[in-house]
Amino acid sequence: VTFQKSIAPLPALSAAALDPDPERMLTVGYISADLFTHSVSYFAEAPLTYHNCKEMKVMWYCVAPHPDERTKLLQKTAEAA
Numbered sequence: 001v002t003f004q005k006s007i008a009p010l011p012a013l014s015a016a017a018l019d020p021d022p023e024r025m026l027t028v029g030y031i032s033a034d035l036f037t038h039s040v041s042y043f044a045e046a047p048l049t050y051h052n053c054k055e056m057k058v059m060w061y062c063v064a065p066h067p068d069e070r071t072k073l074l075q076k077t078a079e080a081a
Contacts, residue, residue: 029059036064036071048078 028051034040051058060078064071 025055025057027057027059029061031061031063033063033065035060035062035074036066036068038070041070041074045074045077048074049081051081053081 030044030047032040032044035044047058048060058078058081062071062075
């Protein structure tokens with residue numbers, strides 16, 4: 001089963017569901033299967049560490065097939081940001 005087939009599609013957003021307020025907080029989302037001891041996790045560490053969570057809401061979704069100690073470290077880094 002591929003990843004795309006394992007996830008149900010999201011419903012379409014209506015215009016009424018969108019917040020037109022230009023002062024609203026921006027939400028940024030990341031999804032990665034490489035947040036474990038993998039070369040990509042080292043590149044992902046910078047935005048995890050340096051996002052300004054007072055100016056934007058950051059969502060991280062880890063779908064790592066082999067969570068390990070690096071996964072735990074990245075989670076703590078994201079929670080501390």
